[in-house]
Amino acid sequence: MGEGRAGCAGSAIEQLGSSKRTWRKKVEAQLWIELARATLFGIWTQEVKAKVRDELPPSHPEVTALLEEMFSASSEELLHRNLKALTDSGEEAVAKPAAFTPSERFQGSRPNCVFKLGDRGLGYYSEAEETAPEAEETALRLCLRLRVNLETQDGELRQRPVARLVQPIPEEEYYTDAAQRHLVVHAVAKRARHREADAALGELAICENSCDRLAAKGNRLKKAFARGICELMKLLDKAHRSVQFYEQQLKQLSCAQGTAEEHECSICLESASDLGAWSILPCSHIFHTACIREVLQKNPFCPECRAPLKLSEIASVVMELREPEPVQPQLPRDPDMSQAWKRHGSKLNAVARRLKQIRLQSVEAKALVFVQWADLEDKVCMALQDHGVKFLRLSSCAKLQIQDGAILRRFQEEQDAFAPHVLVLSLQKAASGTNLTAASHVLFVHPMNAESIEE
Structure with missing residues (x-):
């Protein structure tokens, strides 16, 4: 990363550490989703678990602990586990279940049957029987869609696809003719070698047409899920080790600052006590800024691990070691208010949000909104x-009306938590002759030009 771009919000200086942690979170979330899908198809059996154990190499301790947690989880826990949806910045959004349940209309398409998780997976079961021959078929008929998003890493767009599950619930079955069944087969993307990223997962769903017998596809599905889960486990292990190496490098530098111990640059074999002279790469290796810039002009690879590299990806160690700025508390957005945010402009949404913040800071606070x-x-x-803000409004007449007097008394006298704390009025008309001493905040929606005030 060039020095001139150090202040850029999307630069590698700001995003290197957080992007590594975000990638780790997303791989783990996708792993839980794949386990829920395997359970949904009724193939997350002891046989598949044993196969996954045998194929996995020794992993990071945290990955091993997570693996044991996943193996010990029951089918109900996997299907109903709440996953935190991650935004592009790595922040957690509204929790969503890993699996899904069909709508009432879809469930009612088969009389005298119950849609539940049984011995043979998720599907329709007869009320008198505990097993259903159509359970697997019904589960496979549910259309599973995948949306592959490009991951933003180190401030640049990198070809590292992350599969996020998008599962629209059909109102009815797509195919009523058995000859037209479509078996949704979960396949594992080949480990693609990207220019700036190692193994990546992509294209996790392949739809095969005209599947005559589901039993013939059972083993193929088990192999596909086992390979997919192993692939995700390897990616998660690599993500944990990348974050661990990155944190160890920064910890060594911060401990060496101000002491006799100094870090040595592997290019010039010289040390420097000034952290401002050091730069860190996306692979977490550290060199003198001048040395690594000179090397990259001749050879665009990391001198230590030979990873592809650009000059724009060099990050300042000082910026990485600095204390994070305190996070300003933000008012959580109610999911039910999403329509309100779309219906009104950014200015009106900001006014409503500010009034909510005023109410949270003090129950006794009152505000005037001039329009x-x-x-x-x-x-x-x-x-x-x-937006759910309780308010009162004066009439737009030039002189106060009888009802306006009652509104003003209510605004000034009511102090309980459920009383309206906002008064909306016109600066030119309704404000003349009113006593507004009860208000502690004043908001002007736009610049005012009121003749009554000028006079």
Whole structure:
């Protein structure tokens, strides 16, 4: 990363460590999803578990502990486990279940049957029987779609696909004719060699048409899931080791700062006590900034591990070691309010959000919202109502009306937590002659030009 781009929000300086941790979280989340899908198909058996154990090489201790947790989890726990959806920045979003349940209309398509998880997987079971011959067939008919997203790593777009499960629930079965059945086969993407990324997982779903017998595909499905889970485990192990090596490198540098111990550059074989002279690469190896820049002009590879590298990916060690800025507490967004955020503009949403923050800081706080035009005042009131902000509104008449006096007394006197704490009014008309001393905050939705104030 060049020095001129050090302040860029998306630069490697800011994102190197967090991107490594985010990648680790996403691989782990995808692993839980694949286990839920294997359970959904009824093939996460002891045989498959033993095969996965045999094929996995010695792993990182945290990966080994996670593997034991996954092997000991029951089918119900795997299907109903809540996973945190991750945003592009690695932050956790609203929790979603790893598996899914069909809609009531879809479940009611077969009378005298119950849709549940039984001995043969998730499917329709007769009320009088514990097993159902159509359980696997029903589960396979549910259309599973995958959306492969490119992962942003080290501030640059890197070809490291992450499969995220998108599972729309059909209202009815797609195919009623047995000859037109489609068996959704979970396949494992080949480990692709990318220019700037190691093994990557991609294209996890392959749809095969005209499958005559499900039993003939059982072993193939088991092998595909076992290979996929092993592949994810290897990626997770690599992600853990990458983060561990990265943190150890920074820890050694921070401990050596101000002491006699100094880190040695493997290019010039000289040391330096000033951390400002060091740079860290995406592979977590550390060199003198001047040395690595000179080397990359001749050979675009890391001198230690031969990983492909660009000048723009060099990050400052000082920036990596600095204390993170305190995170400002943000008001959690209610999922039910997503429509309100889409319906109104960014300014009105910001006004509603600010009023909510004022209420959280103090229950006794009250705010005035001044709007000059009547049509905009209507929009402000609609936005506050959609966002759940309790407010009062004065009439737009030039003189106070009888009902306005009652509204003002209510705004000034009511102090309980459920009382309206916002008063919406016009600066030019409704504000004249009113006593607004009860308010502790004033918000102007836009610049004002009121003749009554100028006079």
